[in-house]
Amino acid sequence: MSTVHHDPATLPADDNVNAYTFCVELKGSQWFLQKGKMIAYYGTIDFNGIGHGRLDRLVRTSFHSPLHASDWVVAEGSGKMLLADRAFDVNSYDLEEGNLTIRSGNLLAFQPSLALKQSIVPGFLTLIGTGKFVAASNxxxxxxxxxxxxxxxxxxxxxxxxxxxxxxxxxxxxxxxxxxxxxxxxxxxxxxxxxxxxxxxxxxxxxxxxxLMAEQAVGTPPQQAGVPGGGASGAPTGRSGAPGLPGQLGDLQRRFGL
Amino acid sequence: MDSGSVSTRGPCSVHPWRGYFRSVAMFRLQGSKVLAVDMTQDAVKAKNGSMVAYDGEMAFKKLSGGGEGLRGMVTRRITGEQMTVMEVRGQGTCWFADRASEITLVGLQGDKLYVESSNFLAADAGLRTGTSFTGTRGASQGNGLFTTTIEGHGQAAIMSDGPAVVLRVSAQYPLTVDPGAYVAHQGNLRQSFQSGVTFRTLFGEGGGEAFQIRFEGDGLVYVQPSERNTIAGDV
Structure with a gap:
């Protein structure tokens, strides 16, 4: 049979198994992981929510997005862990003293040497620092x-x-x-x-x-003057497509107060 | 059928078992999403409606109850592990595919393959199919408490959302799998259900992988790079 049978010895370390599956090797180290993207693992690995008290220090240094905290967990232990997402293509990327902004649903996992922050653009996350992360794309x-x-x-x-x-x-x-x-x-x-x-x-x-992945409601940034999307104003108008420009027929509704 | 066209058909005509053993359908993959089966008057069981093309002479017969007899039919009805299967018999090549799912071939040498009925595509007609109780694993997958078994000597084809990764389980390397990504397993494996539900889960701060299946023993586990929606998908 031509099918490859994997075991911990043949699985790659921090590399792709195939175009759709990525293998992360943990040696007592930690990775941030989006919930539900782990499909299988060998070894002993613990998954703990961001709110876990013991992880406070780690979270303080590398996780700066309270809105997304409930979608993320920390994997720690030793073993090999397979990640995948809706049979999308997965790839790992290395950042060196760089920054990268990515759609929040597409980010699967990242090393704690990177810091995750929320982008000013709603629905996007920014990674800053040096390290490896895994992202999915269709x-x-x-x-x-x-x-x-x-x-x-x-x-x-x-x-x-x-x-x-x-x-x-x-x-x-x-x-x-x-x-x-x-x-x-x-x-x-x-x-x-x-x-x-x-x-x-x-x-x-x-x-x-x-x-795209169905967007999850993660709430809005703090209501604060000067924060884009802060919920203070700019509620969606419900119209699809482009927002109305002055002098457009679509504005009639608003002018008549409908 | 003229025998001349058969001899051009490759593997099936030179199958070593022919002559002194019943002929066995030859399974091969054409790409990763189409299964081609070469048949010489033998039969395969396949998911109903999964035939996409054939050449030669083929007869398609629906097998009520998956060809497992009255008892199997009743069992499947009761367990909810329903599987509509047809029997394809003939001479020539038949191609099978289903919703562009990735297909994996599994060779069975007397061992048993456990597969979800929704992931079953085709199997040699000489293989016995049945249902088996999976316990809490099935419940956590949202696929019911029962699963389909395929047993005997021959080949089977299973489907997955994205190419399946085959993971070997041995005594020193037990494996833990997300229920939503589990497709099938074979060999002598014990499975146990692990729950990571703690008081934190209730506050929405769970580990994200609250339900897991742990496999121990000796065998192979097939996982897909995608997760079905499970009842515990987000806990």
């Missing part, structure tokens, strides 16, 4: 360099470059017809009127499909 990851505009669903993350901004195809969206198109989708909305735009130096990571 289809292989493509690395591109700014300036570039990318589809929001294809964006996995970005490294070393400033946060992106929204880009709307205004020529297509404005005016009466544009408003109708945006509201109803009739008359040929291509679904690609909205992109993320990256400028500056760095690397942008894209996946080769538009399948």
């Amino acid at each position: 289809g292989p990851v493509v690395f591109v360099e700014p300036p570039i505009r990318v589809d929001p669903q294809a964006l996995v993350g970005w490294a070393d470059c400033p946060s992106p901004c929204h880009h709307y195809d205004h020529g297509y969206m404005t005016g009466l017809l544009g408003g109708l198109r945006a509201m109803t989708g009739l008359g040929g909305a291509s679904g690609e009127e909205h992109q993320f735009e990256f400028v500056g130096a760095g690397t942008v990571l894209l996946q080769s499909s538009e399948a």
Whole structure:
């Protein structure tokens, strides 16, 4: 039979078993792990929630995202642990004194030598420091360099470059017809009127499909003046697609107070 | 059927067992998501509706109760481990696939393969299939308390979401598996159910892997790089 049978001796250490499974070797060390991404392990490994008292010191130095604390656990012990996520492609990346921002659902695990922080962009996490992390993508990851505009669903993350901004195809969206198109989708909305735009130096990571993980409600950042998405204002309007621009038909509703 | 076309068909025509033993269907993978079976008047059991193409002469017959007789049928109905199976018999090649799932071939030499009925694709008709009680492992998987067994000499094909990783369990290396990623196991394995539920779990600060299956003994475990939704998926 051609199928490979793995045991702890043949499993790689901190490397891919195949394109969809990653093997982490623990030798008394610790890894941060997103809940439910462990599929199997050899050896003795403990999984403890971030709130576990004994881990306070570790959490204080490498985990700075209270909103995501309930999605993460710390794996510690010795053995080999297999990670996978929805049969997505998984890859490990090494950061050296770097920073990388990644969609929170795509990050599987990271070494505590990295510090996890919440990105100012909602739904994204930033890793700072030196170490290894494991991320999932639907289809292989493509690395591109700014300036570039990318589809929001294809964006996995970005490294070393400033946060992106929204880009709307205004020529297509404005005016009466544009408003109708945006509201109803009739008359040929291509679904690609909205992109993320990256400028500056760095690397942008894209996946080769538009399948995302269902976003988990993690709450909002503290309500504080000057904090984007702080819940103080900017509640979603419920309209899909691009937000209304002045002079667009879609604004009629709001003008009549509906 | 002209015998000339059979001789061009490769492995099946030169199968060493032919002549003095019953002929056995030859399983081979075409890519990783399509199973091709070469048959010479023999039969395979396959998941109902999983045939995608065939050449030669094939007859497809639905097997009520998975071909396990009245007792098997009743057992499957009672246990909820339902499996609609067809018997394919004929001469030629038949291709099977199901929802682009990855397929793994399992060779059985008299041992027993335990597989979830939803992960079963095809097996040599000479293999016995049945149901067995899994206890709490099944409950934690959300797949019911029973699982399908395949036993005998021959080949079987199982499906997984993403290519299955085959992990060997031996006396010195016991293995712990997430119930949602478990696909199948074979050999002489004891399984025990581990629960990491503590008072912390109640406060939403559990370890994320509250339910685990521990395998000890000697055998192989097949896991998939994806997790089914289990009742304890997020605890």
